[in-house]
Amino acid sequence: MKKDQLYAVVDIEATGASIGRDERMIQFACLLVRNGDIIQSFDTFVNPSRKVSRTIRDLTGITTQDLATAPYFEDIAHVIRHLLEDTIFVAHNVGFDFQFLNECLERAGLKPLSIPAVDTVELAQILYPSEDSYQLKELTASLGYKLEQAHNALSDAEATVFLLNKLDDKIRSLPLITIESLTDLSPSTTAETALFFRDALDDMLKNPCDLSDSLMIVGDMAIKKPISPTVQEQYRKQPVYPYNEEGKRSVLSHIGLDWRSGQSEMMNTLFNYLKKDTPNYTQLIEAAPGSGKTYGYLFPSYYLASKENKIIISTYTKILQKQLSADIIPVLNQKMPFSKAVAVAKSESHYLSLSAFYRKWKNTAATDTEAIFCMKILVWLTETTEGDLEEIGSGAHMAHAFWKDIRPSERLTPLPVFESYEFLHRRNRRLEESAIIIANHAYLLADWKKAQPIIQSGNVIIDEAHHLPDVIDQSATLSLRVSSLVKDLKQIGSIDKEDSILNQLDAAADSPVKDYQIRSLDSAAHILNEEWQEWSDSWIARIRQSDDYSDTVVEWKDHKIDLNALSVGMKKENKRVKATIDEMIYMGNQILELLESESEALSKEIKRLSSRLQLVIDRTQHLSEILTEMFFRQEKDSLTGIRFYSPSPWNTLTFYQYNHGSRELLHNRLHAVNHLVLTSSTLSVKGSTSYIQLALGLEQAEFSSFDSVFDYQKQGRLFVPDQQTAVGHLKRGAYASELAGQLENILKQTSENTLILFRSQETIQAVYQLLKNRPTLNRKTILAQNISGTPLKIAKQVKKAREVVVLGADSFWEGVDFPEDELKLVILTRLPFDSPDMPLVKHRHQLLSDQGMNPFVHDLLPRAVMKFKQGIGRLIRSVHDKGIWIVLDRRIIDSSYGSAFTDSLPEGLVLEEYPLDKIIDETRTFFRQTEGKD
CATH class of the missing domain: 3.30.420.10 (Ribonuclease H-like superfamily/Ribonuclease H)
Known part of the structure; x- marks a missing residue:
């Protein structure tokens, strides 16, 4: 100021x-x-x-x-x-x-x-x-x-x-060179906000100070100095792993952890396995919630990992990956008697390219919208050591093309001044020097699909391993979103559309591009835009004409495409749109070759347009290659499908192709790992791990399980209504109505935050409308997936409201985290079986049938039991939590397979069967008593 x-x-x-x-x-x-x-x-x-x-x-x-x-x-x-x-x-x-x-x-x-x-x-x-x-x-x-x-x-x-x-x-803490750059770009800010930067610059020029020791100047930018990974051993020799209780208590207490017998056994099991030279089996570890699974595998890993003998730890989500790297690892490095160099492995697309950003920044006018983005990055560069763009704050602007343009690209030639400082180069060096690598399943599998994987190690620990079969299927699936090409075509624009690439190329007096080239690209882009829309519309119409399609259900529509059964007209349309895409790519590349040949004479503005066009043509070329794979190179046992979100089909229309060969490749990579540990809170069904072994093709495995420290007998109760209130066999409309009535009876007599888990989006929407119109529930905040917002938005709303009722499916069974102690009641409306009508599920079951196996026994049932265990695990997350589960699906008692679910319950949690009114009374009494005790 x-x-x-x-x-x-x-x-x-x-x-x-x-x-x-x-x-x-x-x-x-x-x-x-x-x-x-x-x-x-x-x-x-x-x-x-x-x-x-x-x-x-x-x-x-x-x-x-x-x-x-x-x-x-x-x-x-x-x-x-x-x-x-x-x-x-x-x-x-x-x-x-x-x-x-x-x-x-x-x-x-x-x-x-x-x-x-x-x-x-x-x-x-x-x-x-x-x-x-x-x-x-x-x-x-x-x-x-x-x-x-x-x-x-x-x-x-x-x-x-x-x-x-x-x-x-x-x-005022920023270096002078950064403040000068911010001031130059500040005319793009709102109102007279630029004054703030100009006044700061004036003061800094009068009282300059030395550059911080943590920063360096590279190419007109102040950036954080790279930090070399180091291993600081405080022992003269390799520290000895503490097997016994006394030794572990000493080290764990220093970290701030209590000694747990189950956790200690898990640590020893994992340590013994990783110490074997060439084990001929995979180690499976099931650790119940509260058993300390994360430290259970990290603690022994610290004693065994080295630069030469790395341990790869892969988590299911980037959030879990961040928790490990940002929250847990720093504590271990600080509190353990020695530290380890730990690196985070993410895909190339996460990182800023200094060369790409520099070119973008230098070709951005002070009045451009992108100038604000450049200002953010110039400040961020003084703070970040990893260059992971996920560190930059949230906002709708993150979807802007600018953020794609500043990432690494195969076509991008690094500027010599930045080559040794590029964040991708730093990431690779960290991976080489580290003892432990923290990855996520999606990145690990994407890396393993490469001819020369970056992550190669004989020691891999897969956390949340019950997700691995699905993530492998996703990794083996190509995806093409229709709207991505639409966005790129908007960037190319036309001669008449202001601010588009073609408009600015045509208007530039010093452009070497010939008039006929601009008009040829204009024509090709216009034709492609029309054909792409017509082609997409024809696919949407095709799905809407199917017998099982309903416009009344707001959900993702998912259908298989039988390429052999396509009409001759549809096949011709596929070829025509592919040829039109390639024609536009050809026209674009002609212009880019001309600009490249005269690059030294180009103005700043033309270079900027050339860079924009290059990125669009590269993305369109990649889309063309995916289109070829999907529609013109079908392999044995592959599956092609189409999906879209019914309220906005054109914006969400996505084609996908599951490739069995890619799945086999990933299985082979997995089997080639010398020490492979799979751990999760849900790996077994009735003590058997046959599902996960079959799903991953694991022939030899040893299984160890470790119980939770939670006292489920005191901390919670699990109910199922008696036969008179069963709703499982009613027709769809009657089921939703009866279910809404049951839920109303429960909700109107309880005040606790409630999560209601469904298996059908159609049922969620029908029940939501019924509950919203019940006067007895006026005091409740009722939120529903795909109606009240995304799962993340709903989780945030739970923090702000009272007496919240959330209706959710899919990720709500385990993936969405609610604030601590904010969830007291979980209602499971149906046992979580996958829909057998989904294309990928059908395909998976057909493959099992072809092998002479029963899809229900070997896939549907074990997957449902594991998901059920995850749903049960949503409630009790600490020794202080209290809660109630209510299962409204009588199949858990009445069916021949019900015992598979009841046998999977945590020790001490007993399924109690009462009339619904008594369940409600027991629930109210339980919460009164627990609140009184607290």
């Missing part, structure tokens, strides 16, 4: 958040700040002369009584305008506050303000690029400030003052 300048930090609450819709102010707060200190405060409620909606009352906490005696805006307008004169206006989302205030002033007959305005949202996005959220409460909490009354104007203004000072500190 400029010395002695007066800043007016303002926040406004209103009857609505829209500009130009006659909304009215209900609270105004302004804090005058000079040199970082608040010197004057002004805060008042404002009578809006109208009712305030319940939503706004709940959001702000401002009541009708608060506003009844408050002044009208017209009464204080002159005071506010006078207060703000000769200041710089600051707000968190200044686009709303400044414009809304000016609307109010003009309505009161006063001139609008013409003072400079600065936006702290945009400043935070640039100067704190790695934040998860830029909402005021979440952002300031991350920076160390507790905002007690969010959406109270005075509280929000105070938080914004805190943020403004933090932003000022942050910009």
Whole structure:
């Protein structure tokens, strides 16, 4: 901030958040700040002369009584305008506050303000690029400030003052070369936010300081110095693994862990297996929730891993991968008697290319939208050591083509100045030097599909291994999303479309591209756009004409494509659209070859257009290759299919092809691992691991299981309604109605947050509509998958609301994490069998049948039992958790296979059968008693 300048930090609450819709102010707060200190405060409620909606009352906490005696805006307008004169206006989302205030002033007959305005949202996005959220409460909490009354104007203004000072500190901590670059790009920022950068630069030029020892200047950019992976052994010889209880207690207590007998046995089992020279079997380890599985495999790995004898640990999701690398590994490296060099393995597409970014930055005008993105990255480069673009904060802008253009590409020639500092080069060096590599299943399998895999080791630990068969199938599946080509065609545009590649090439006076070449590419792109849409429409129409299609169900539609049964017309259409794609690629490459031949004479603008066109043509070439694989090279036992999300079929239309040969390749890679450990909380069914062995083609395996430390007998109860309330055999409409009635009876008499697990999107939607219309549930916040938002959005809403009911399927059985202690009741509506009508499931079952095996026994049942165990595991996550499960599917008792589910229950958890009314009474009593004990 400029010395002695007066800043007016303002926040406004209103009857609505829209500009130009006659909304009215209900609270105004302004804090005058000079040199970082608040010197004057002004805060008042404002009578809006109208009712305030319940939503706004709940959001702000401002009541009708608060506003009844408050002044009208017209009464204080002159005071506010006078207060703000000769200041710089600051707000968190200044686009709303400044414009809304000016609307109010003009309505009161006063001139609008013409003072400079600065936006702290945009400043935070640039100067704190790695934040998860830029909402005021979440952002300031991350920076160390507790905002007690969010959406109270005075509280929000105070938080914004805190943020403004933090932003000022942050910009002054940056190197001069970075601030100079930010200032050059700052004209792209909102209102007069550029002032913030110019004032900081002026001060830095007057008082320059030395570059931080942690930074270096490369190619006009300040970047974090690479950190070499090192192993710091505090022993003169290899540390001895502590087998016995006493030895383990000593080391574990230093880490901050309690000694658990089951965990200790797991550690010893894994250590003994990894010590064998050439074991002829795979080690399977089932560790129940609460048994300490993660440390169970990390602890012995630390004693055995080395640069020469690496251990690869693969997790199911990137989130789990991040938890290991960012949360657990640092603790072990700090607390263990010795440390290990650990590297994170992710695909090339995760990393920033310094060369690609440099070219993009230098060809970006200060007024371009992309200038803001460049500013974020220039700051981030002073912080990141890995260059993983996932570190950059969230936001809708991340879908912008800019973020694809700055990643590594096979066609990209690294600039010599950056070659040894490129983040991909650093990643590869870390992988070479490390003792332990943390990967995720998708990346590991993608790497194994390469002719020369980067990750080659004889020691692999697969965590959450029950997912591995499905991830292998996904990795063996090619995918083509129709909308990806549409986006690229929009970038190419046309001669008449402003800001498109063709428009700018045609308008450039110094372009060496011939007029006929531009018009040829224009024509090819136009024809392809029309044919691509017609081709896609014909596929959607084909699916909609199928017997089992229903527009009433909002879900992903998934259908097999029998390439041999396609009509002659459809086959011709496939060939025609492929030829049109190749024609456009040819035209594009002709232009690129010409530009490449005259690259030294090209202007900055033409180089930028050439780079954009190159990326689009490369992506289109890759799409053409996938199209060839899918429709013109069908292999034995492969499966081609099509899927789309019914509310927006054209935007989500995706073709896929499962390749049995790719699956076999990945199985062979897996079998070639010398020490292979598969661990999960759900690997067995009735003590047998035959499913996972069959699914992965493992001939020899040894199985060890370790019980949970949870006391399920005290911490939870599991119920199933008696025969009179069974709904399993009713028809679809009657089932949804009866199910909704059962759920209403449970929910209206309980206040605990509830997760209801389904197997059908159609049932979710039908039950959701019924429950939403039940007056007895008015106090509940009812959220449903694919209706209330994505699983991640729903999980966030659970944090903010009370008495939440979530209706979910698929990932909600295990993949979506809710806030700790926020879930008390889990209702399983049906046992989680896969739908046998799904193309990939049908295909899998056909392959089993061809081998003389029963698909139900060898696939459907074990997969359902394992998913059931995951659903049970959603509730009790610590020794303090308490909860209830209710299973509304009588098959768990009545069917011949029911014992497969009941035998999989944790020790101490007994299935209790009562009438539904008694179950509800028992549930209420249980929660009253547990709350009283707590």
